[in-house]
Amino acid sequence: MFALETGGLVIDWTQMPTYNTIMSLAAGAGLILLVLxxxxxxSREKFSAESWSLAAGVLGVILTLTGAHMTLSWPFAKYFPFDNIIxxxxxxxxxxxxxxxxxxxxRRAAVIDVSDDVGALLARTAQPLGVFIFGLGLALFAIAAAGVTFxxxxxxxxxxxxxxxAAYPWIEAIFMSGLFALVGVGAVLFPFALRGFSSKARPGALQIIVGFxxxxxxxxxxxxxxxxxxxxxxxxxNTMG
Structure with a gap:
């Protein structure tokens, strides 16, 4: 896949398909979407479930397709197998x-849009997913620890x-691991932030931390x-050879 030659690093890109560019972009947009x-x-503005559904659907398709392909096919298996997991x-x-x-x-836009407390309704609906989201948060902590350790x-x-x-690998290791850890903090706190969430009340401390x-x-x-x-x-x- 790659080799060091007199001219520098040479990579056979046909053996290493990579698309974590669009994955990072969509993941970042997805996290911002949840905060918004x-x-x-x-807020006091009228809530439109269909518009938020459209945004979540676009990002969800990108992340599911690319994530599933990388998870199931392991395109980095020969040299960087950990990237398939991360x-x-x-x-x-x-x-x-x-x-x-x-x-x-x-699917439930008609019911959601006329609810007298949309926040509480969606919080109750999302509560069963809290276990998986909490688990993802712990996994992100593990990734952050691995990033710094290795x-x-x-x-x-x-x-x-x-x-x-490149001569200071710990810089990017700390930067990327810190990002994964930040997302993990929000994921671990998310199930608890759902408690008491309401469109009629101001956000509490946990909800503010998750949003931040x-x-x-x-x-x-x-x-x-x-x-x-x-x-x-x-x-x-620079590496096509």
């Missing part, structure tokens, strides 16, 4: 959750921008994914 959904549920399985989990939300919001996520020097830190960590990490994943459309293309150009 929470804000919409506690990016594939987490994207699949978030994607399916977004698809489930999209289906429910679309210094994962480091870019090769041939990759523009990120490759400038998901908003911050979502923005970081969104921007990092957008940046990778340049850096990954540059890496391909």
């Amino acid at each position: 959904l929470g804000r919409a549920l506690t 990016f594939g399985e987490t994207s699949l989990g978030l994607g399916v959750l977004l698809l489930a939300a999209a289906f429910y919001l679309w 210094q994962l996520f480091a870019a090769p020097p041939e990759e523009p921008i990120s490759g400038a830190f 960590v998901w908003g911050l990490s979502g923005l970081a994943f969104l921007l990092f994914g957008a940046l990778n459309f340049f850096t990954h293309i540059g890496l391909i150009v």
Whole structure:
């Protein structure tokens, strides 16, 4: 798949399909979407379930398809098998959750839109998923710990921008692990933040924390994914041989 030659790193890209660019972009947008959904549920504006269903469905399809392909086919199996777990399985989990939300919001839009407390209704509906979301949070903590312990996520020097830190792998390891840990904090607290959630009440401390960590990490994943459309293309150009 790759080799070090006199001209530098050479990668056979036909043996390593990668698409964590769009995955990162969609995951970041998905986290931000959940934060904005929470804000919409506690605002005084009229709630439109169909519009939120559309947004969740678009992101859910992208993450489910790419996450499922990476999870089931393991495109990085020969050299970077851990990437299939880190990016594939987490994207699949978030994607399916977004698809489930999209289906429910679309299917029950007529009932949701006339509810006198949409926030409480959706919180009760989401409560059974809390166990899985809590588990995903623990998994994200494990990924963050693995990233720091084994210094994962480091870019090769041939990759523009990120490759400038190739000699210091702990920098990107801490950065990416920190993002996964932030998302994990929100996921672990999410089931507890659902308790007492209501469109008629101001957000509580747990709800504010979940919104903050998901908003911050979502923005970081969104921007990092957008940046990778340049850096990954540059890496391909620099390593085609």
